[in-house]
Amino acid sequence: MQHKVVVTGIGIISAIGFDTKGVMDSLQAQRSGIGRLSLIDSVYKDEIPVAEIKATNDELLQIADPGITGNYSRTSLLGIIAARQAIAAARIDVSAPGRTGLISATTVGGMDRSEIFYRGYLSGSGKARLRDVVTHDCGDSTEKIADCTGIRDYITTINTACSSSANAIMVGARLIREGKLDRVVAGGTDALTLFTLNGFNSLMILDRNPCRPFDEDRNGLNLGEGSGFLVLESEEFACRENKNVLGVIKGYGNACDAYHQTASSPEGHGACLSMLKALEVAGLAPDAISYINAHGTGTKNNDLSEGVALETVFQAGIPHCSSTKSYTGHTLGAAGGIEAVLSIIALQHQWIYPNLNFARPMNELGFVPVTAFVTGIPVNCIMSNSFGFGGNNSTLIFSRY
Amino acid sequence: MEQLIDKLKHEIIGVLNLSEMTPADIDENAPLFIEGLGLDSIDALELIVLLEKNYGLKLGTAEEGKRVLHSVRSMAEFITSNKKG
Amino acid sequence: MESYIKGTAMISPQRTFEDKGFPEEVINYTGSDYLGCIEPSYRDYIDPMVARRMSRIVKMGVCAAIRCMKNSNVEMPDAVLAGTGLGCLEDTEKFLGSIFNNAEKLLNPTPFIQSTHNTVAAAIALAIKCHNYNATYTHRGFSFESAIQDALLQLAEKPEANILTGGFDELTVNSYHITKRLGMWKNHPVTSLRLKEYNTRGSLPGEGTAFFMLSGIHGSHDIAALKAMRTFYKPRDHHEIENHLDQLLGEAGVHLHDVSLMMLGVNGDPSTDSMYYRLMSDRCNRLPGAYFKHLCGEYDTASSFALWLSAILLKNQVIPESIGLTGNLPGVLDNIVIYNHLRGSYHAMYLLSRC
Numbered sequence: 078m079q080h081k082v083v084v085t086g087i088g089i090i091s092a093i094g095f096d097t098k099g100v101m102d103s104l105q106a107q108r109s110g111i112g113r114l115s116l117i118d119s120v121y122k123d124e125i126p127v128a129e130i131k132a133t134n135d136e137l138l139q140i141a142d143p144g145i146t147g148n149y150s151r152t153s154l155l156g157i158i159a160a161r162q163a164i165a166a167a168r169i170d171v172s173a174p175g176r177t178g179l180i181s182a183t184t185v186g187g188m189d190r191s192e193i194f195y196r197g198y199l200s201g202s203g204k205a206r207l208r209d210v211v212t213h214d215c216g217d218s219t220e221k222i223a224d225c226t227g228i229r230d231y232i233t234t235i236n237t238a239c240s241s242s243a244n245a246i247m248v249g250a251r252l253i254r255e256g257k258l259d260r261v262v263a264g265g266t267d268a269l270t271l272f273t274l275n276g277f278n279s280l281m282i283l284d285r286n287p288c289r290p291f292d293e294d295r296n297g298l299n300l301g302e303g304s305g306f307l308v309l310e311s312e313e314f315a316c317r318e319n320k321n322v323l324g325v326i327k328g329y330g331n332a333c334d335a336y337h338q339t340a341s342s343p344e345g346h347g348a349c350l351s352m353l354k355a356l357e358v359a360g361l362a363p364d365a366i367s368y369i370n371a372h373g374t375g376t377k378n379n380d381l382s383e384g385v386a387l388e389t390v391f392q393a394g395i396p397h398c399s400s401t402k403s404y405t406g407h408t409l410g411a412a413g414g415i416e417a418v419l420s421i422i423a424l425q426h427q428w429i430y431p432n433l434n435f436a437r438p439m440n441e442l443g444f445v446p447v448t449a450f451v452t453g454i455p456v457n458c459i460m461s462n463s464f465g466f467g468g469n470n471s472t473l474i475f476s477r478y
Numbered sequence: 479m480e481q482l483i484d485k486l487k488h489e490i491i492g493v494l495n496l497s498e499m500t501p502a503d504i505d506e507n508a509p510l511f512i513e514g515l516g517l518d519s520i521d522a523l524e525l526i527v528l529l530e531k532n533y534g535l536k537l538g539t540a541e542e543g544k545r546v547l548h549s550v551r552s553m554a555e556f557i558t559s560n561k562k563g
Numbered sequence: 564m565e566s567y568i569k570g571t572a573m574i575s576p577q578r579t580f581e582d583k584g585f586p587e588e589v590i591n592y593t594g595s596d597y598l599g600c601i602e603p604s605y606r607d608y609i610d611p612m613v614a615r616r617m618s619r620i621v622k623m624g625v626c627a628a629i630r631c632m633k634n635s636n637v638e639m640p641d642a643v644l645a646g647t648g649l650g651c652l653e654d655t656e657k658f659l660g661s662i663f664n665n666a667e668k669l670l671n672p673t674p675f676i677q678s679t680h681n682t683v684a685a686a687i688a689l690a691i692k693c694h695n696y697n698a699t700y701t702h703r704g705f706s707f708e709s710a711i712q713d714a715l716l717q718l719a720e721k722p723e724a725n726i727l728t729g730g731f732d733e734l735t736v737n738s739y740h741i742t743k744r745l746g747m748w749k750n751h752p753v754t755s756l757r758l759k760e761y762n763t764r765g766s767l768p769g770e771g772t773a774f775f776m777l778s779g780i781h782g783s784h785d786i787a788a789l790k791a792m793r794t795f796y797k798p799r800d801h802h803e804i805e806n807h808l809d810q811l812l813g814e815a816g817v818h819l820h821d822v823s824l825m826m827l828g829v830n831g832d833p834s835t836d837s838m839y840y841r842l843m844s845d846r847c848n849r850l851p852g853a854y855f856k857h858l859c860g861e862y863d864t865a866s867s868f869a870l871w872l873s874a875i876l877l878k879n880q881v882i883p884e885s886i887g888l889t890g891n892l893p894g895v896l897d898n899i900v901i902y903n904h905l906r907g908s909y910h911a912m913y914l915l916s917r918c
Binding site: 119120121184191192195196198199200207210211214215216219220223229231232233234235236237238244248251252255257271272275276278279280331332333334335336337338339346347350465466467468469 | 616643648649650656658659660662663666667668670671672675676677678679680681682684685686688689692693694695696697698699700701702703705706709712713716719720737741744745794796797
Binding site for chain 2: 279280281337338339340
């Protein structure tokens with residue numbers, strides 16, 4: 078027997094807000110979180126815009142209030158904050174009957190502290206504290222979240238680059254659907270680091286200006302940081318406990334582009350496959366989709382590849398479509414989770430987000446993204462894309478309950 | 479020019495980790511990308527870094543990049559014509 | 564649900580890659596600080612133009628995956644799943660070093676691209692042009708088990724699928740020194756085959772890459788049946804461990820007295836090995852115990868070596884002396900329980916059966 082998977086809680090922290098309310102205010106005000114890098118000491122401080130959360134690790138620790146002394150990387154603090162919000166919103170009591178899982182995702186893990194360790198370690202200066210490296214691996218932040226929230230039944234971490242937290246939500250949904258778990262806290266978290274800043278800069282895909290997804294003159298992405306989590310439950314479990322249902326995980330799909338390590342295929346083959354798979358799982362035709370939250374990073378390659386894929390899948394016409402990365406930056410492993418939260422907010426409030434900074438349509442594409450904050454039209458079904466390095470393409474479909 | 483071409487071949491083999499190849503295996507007139515050596519976009523980035531690191535030369539536009547990186551010979555000609563001092 | 568191992572491939576500090584069974588001679592590493600993999604001839608599996616960018620762990624992963632597919636007679640898997648505790652360490656360290664040595668200027672992008680944890684699963688998909696589901700799990704001692712769990716979920720959704728599932732971790736010079744400073748390894752040189760005899764703190768680091776082809780449909784050439792698997796985190800006491808064993812067996816309808824062998828993740832660290840010995844003395848005192856970490860060392864995904872080893876034993880019905888059997892030699896090997904944990908926190912149990 079397959080269980081319907083519903084969403085009963087959301088939690089988020091990003092450059093546009095420290096919680097759902099803060100984020101919603103910024104979305105409506107069309108206030109982007111992209112600005113100057115201030116918390117990391119980099120030679121690119123004044124050159125490369127980022128979507129940074131304006132809070133030091135100490136300030137995040139105050140907000141997270143984990144209740145357990147320990148070493149906390151920035152990634153784990155962001156994750157604790159968002160996961161706790163989601164759990165509180167869903168009124169979860171992990172000690173009550175029911176099997177609860179935590180599936181988190183991250184690409185950088187504790188790198189914000191590891192790079193401090195490695196700077197000292199690799200130089201042989203002796204200034205390398207072990208406590209800065211013990212939080213290095215991806216599993217650390219998940220465990221910190223698990224320990225703070227008391228979740229024990231099933232814990233794991235996914236890292237598939239920029240599609241990580243979309244995959245975490247997908248796996249969480251599948252585990253509930255097959256009756257393996259009753260509830261899953263699923264999402265992801267990633268912090269800005271010198272490592273990723275320099276990594277993406279070496280690929281020459283960082284825009285020196287705020288990013289312009291799907292614009293003919295787009296010139297790259299802006300890195301961001303943050304965390305987004307959903308609480309997923311089986312419908313019967315949620316109803317038994319009289320939960321407020323925010324939406325349904327209607328469909329999901331993952332496929333591998335298998336074209337190149339970093340570049341997406343020109344025809345967006347993997348993206349087509351993930352979108353088609355998600356529609357198949359959802360039992361929906363493309364015209365059922367009200368809004369697409371695109372991956373839309375602002376790079377030449379992604380936006381063309383994704384744009385072509387969208388036109389292939391939505392042959393009768395592309396619904397309202399935008400990338401919210403012009404608000405939040407590209408939050409890497411957290412992107413799927415953050416954009417899932419934005420999708421649930423959109424379903425609840427019947428919003429469609431604008432694709433900020435858009436001016437010129439791409440020559441190769443026939444569609445233009447949404448540029449105004451739209452209300453007053455039915456938003457029943459949202460498709461969210463997250464595509465990662467290694468050709469890892471994931472699509473989630475959320476619908477109203 | 480021939481000395482520079484030979485030097486470039488050694489550097490390209492090094493930076494792109496073409497450990498199975500010797501300079502004699504690389505035809506300096508053959509295209510580097512798609513055909514010929516069959517290099518890709520990541521290799522292009524590595525070659526851009528090589529030009530700047532070893533020769534202090536930056537590429538202006540993507541079009542210039544395509545021209546300069548067409549073959550080993552075009553790279554050598556670019557270096558020669560932009561030599562500083 | 565029950566699944567079947569159609570084929571495997573193992574790259575480890577023993578000669579496990581060339582043979583289809585257990586190597587005739589095991590290598591005893593003396594005076595060792597760590598156990599490093601015996602690497603295959605990569606050019607036999609990977610085009611040099613493709614391999615040139617790959618680090619060791621990526622090359623090993625691609626080789627093992629391709630070999631596993633050959634051994635399973637599967638040309639195109641329905642999914643590629645991977646579990647790794649620390650991912651692509653070598654390239655991570657390389658890129659970090661270059662950031663500091665070059666003050667963030669003129670950095671080579673290749674090590675950054677290769678450092679993402681899903682590089683191995685992606686490289687496999689690229690090598691075989693597989694557009695199907697692709698996932699990488701990275702959660703310490705649960706990394707491999709999470710990949711297996713996803714594979715089992717895939718098979719519950721579609722039993723006729725063939726799921727390529729792997730577990731791998733690499734050791735680098737830096738990671739060895741850092742983990743040594745953290746007190747994870749012995750402070751003295753070790754003779755690997757005698758690992759569990761030392762009564763000193765710490766274990767012996769190792770590395771390995773294992774791949775399995777899992778299917779929900781039984782075939783005549785299958786190596787073994789995976790009847791059940793469970794994981795548990797920081798058990799409160801030995802009763803909880805015993806409960807998990809009971810539930811593992813109960814799920815598959817197997818009685819304790821039908822278990823032929825307990826394959827244990829004893830790693831030579833007395834502080835955490837006690838959990839294994841307690842289970843054996845309290846609950847499994849009539850059962851023979853076998854060991855594997857003296858062959859592969861300790862690493863986050865070492866349970867994948869145990870799975871490979873146990874599957875081979877069930878297929879071949881031969882128990883090599885080097886397993887270090889304790890207790891009575893079983894007649895027929897019908898069921899093997901694998902029990903492994905990492906640092907006392909991440910526990911996994913498998914029930915594997917002859918088929």
